[in-house]
Amino acid sequence: MPRLFRNPSLFLLAVVAVRVAAAARSTAQSPLAPGRAVLNDQDTVPVYSDSQATAGQAVWGKACAECHETKDVTGADFRTKWAGQPVFTLFEQIRTTMPDGNPGSLPKDEYAAALAYILKLNGLTAGATPLATDSVALAGVKLVLPAAPPGL
Numbered sequence: 001m002p003r004l005f006r007n008p009s010l011f012l013l014a015v016v017a018v019r020v021a022a023a024a025r026s027t028a029q030s031p032l033a034p035g036r037a038v039l040n041d042q043d044t045v046p047v048y049s050d051s052q053a054t055a056g057q058a059v060w061g062k063a064c065a066e067c068h069e070t071k072d073v074t075g076a077d078f079r080t081k082w083a084g085q086p087v088f089t090l091f092e093q094i095r096t097t098m099p100d101g102n103p104g105s106l107p108k109d110e111y112a113a114a115l116a117y118i119l120k121l122n123g124l125t126a127g128a129t130p131l132a133t134d135s136v137a138l139a140g141v142k143l144v145l146p147a148a149p150p151g152l
Helices: 008-029 050-064 076-082 087-097 108-121 135-139
Strands: 036-039 043-045 141-144
Touching: 050 108, 087 108, 087 135, 087 141, 135 141
Parallel strands: none
Antiparallel strands: 036 043, 036 141
16 A cells, blocks of 8 residues: 555545545536537537527517517526527427427528527527527537526
């Protein structure tokens, strides 16, 4: 047995030091801060633009608000269901099931804009690039949603 570990106090100190270092390393590498989208589980990335979210607010008003309140896409149930899920999965869910009675009837860019608005409502940060509409670009991006604001 190495000399260091013959003393129980030094052994315990070594174990604690290794655990603290491992925890610090995992915290420093974790991009999973709430209100972010994570690309390939590594990089925190903005996935929509402010102008796209603004356009999405208009799409929401014409195609979504008739059946949905914003709390439907910002509440605890929504966040629990979609946190950690690929953006593509949410995009496809919306595109293939909405609007009720005529799913898939909007152009893809309007679905993307509506999703950008939903992401903005959920606290994700905008960037310079609009949300893509292709499966390859969206499949590797996962949602990291902040806790629901009080009252939602």
